Amino acid sequence: MDGRPWRASFALAGPAGEPVDLARAFRSHGLASLPPMRLDEETDTLEATLPVRGYAPRTVLIRADGSGAGLADVLGPAPEAEEGERILRSVRHVLRLDEDLSPFYGLAAGDPELAWATRGAGRMIRGATVFEEVVKTICTTNCAWSATTRMIGALVEHLGERAVGAPRTGTLGRAFPTPEAMARAGEDFYGDVVRAGYRGRYLLSLSRSVVEGALDLEALDTPAEVLPDEELERRLLALPGVGPYAAAHVMMMLGRYSRLILDSWTRPTYARLAGKEEVSDGEIVERFSPYGRYAGLAFWLYLTRGWIEEPEKPVPSTP
Incomplete structure (x- = not known):
């Protein structure tokens, strides 16, 4: 063995071919930064220790490779074939790679305040169970x-x-x-x-x-x-x-995503972003009602867009 971790690659695309922005997924909510996960923000690498049915847990480092694919490096000795397949299934589960978000993107594309999300936002990191x-x-x-x-x-x-x-x-x-x-x-x-x-x-x-x-x-x-x-x-x-x-x-x-998370952080954050001193729950619900079963996801993305710094758009040159 050369000491390098066992590695698997996966496409950064959902079931309908929709894009997956791993950086956005890693920062989708606060629980993704808690054990058994840890985010290295400098390298945009998510470390996750996952249970593997029939085997001991394994620690995996997940990141994008810069060319449209994701990489999962398993620390420790190389897993057996079946073990490796189960680890990769767990990685896909945690990243929600098999969830079709294209219907949500279809709705967001027509919303000036959420059209940005169609570039791959919206996958909420989840736990193993x-x-x-x-x-x-x-x-x-x-x-x-x-x-x-x-x-x-x-x-x-x-x-x-x-x-x-x-x-x-x-x-x-x-x-x-x-x-x-x-x-x-x-x-x-x-x-x-x-x-x-x-x-x-x-x-x-x-x-x-x-x-x-x-x-x-x-x-x-x-x-x-x-x-x-x-x-x-x-x-x-x-x-x-x-x-x-x-x-x-x-x-x-x-x-x-049909329910909105309304609490002491989301309410005032929405009001601030909407440029208002305060808003009622009914007003918030009405704003995102066109999203139907995706209303809660649209609301969350509206609140958390600023959690990741977006590249500045180039300034057009003067003719």
């Missing part, structure tokens, strides 16, 4: 971002399974903890180590329900034709610690 999405979302409720970072970091560091070749301590190279690992942790762990406050009992209850078979969160990741948005929202709202904001957030992570 629905369980991960729900846990992370609960850890964003009613707290500062620093508290969310602390809670997720503690869960991954102390309960996450180590990837091949990962350091023995810290969050790097550890997958997001399984429901089994979180269910085994006692109440003191959530209080003293994670310092989750009242969320601790929600996280413990959620994990135990999954382990006991009373709750199948992964079944929620299914097409709208099978599980309509209304029913998905109802099931999410029935989970411990999940209210309207959290339900809308998890739905967006699952590729269901």
Whole structure:
């Protein structure tokens, strides 16, 4: 072996040939920067430690190669053939490469304030499982971002399974903890180590329900034709610690964009960008209603366009 990581390439295009902007995807939302992921903004490389069914977790470095393709470098020894295929499937899942966004782009193309998104924005980085999405979302409720970072970091560091070749301590190279690992942790762990406050009992209850078979969160990741948005929202709202904001957030992570995430950050941010002192929820909903099932995605992209610096347009020369 020459010591180089095992590498796979993939096309930066969706099912309908629509473009995929990896830089935009990497910065699509804050949870994409939390363990078991880490973004190197200087090199535009996303590091993700992913579970691999039947194998130990593996850490993957994902980036664009500059010529229209994406690269996934797997750290550690080269995986077996089947293992490599499963790793690449996990990468595609995390990047939402198999989601057809062409209908959304068709709508955005006619909107002067969102036409820019058709250049490849809109793919929301997601976790490896629905369980991960729900846990992370609960850890964003009613707290500062620093508290969310602390809670997720503690869960991954102390309960996450180590990837091949990962350091023995810290969050790097550890997958997001399984429901089994979180269910085994006692109440003191959530209080003293994670310092989750009242969320601790929600996280413990959620994990135990999954382990006991009373709750199948992964079944929620299914097409709208099978599980309509209304029913998905109802099931999410029935989970411990999940209210309207959290339900809308998890739905967006699952590729269901009909709900708008309306909270203490999105409301004033929209008002500022719209040049108004304040706006009602009804006004925001009306603005994005033409997008139908993509209303929440359009709203989010409207708010987050400035999260990545865009190249300046060349100034036309004077004849």
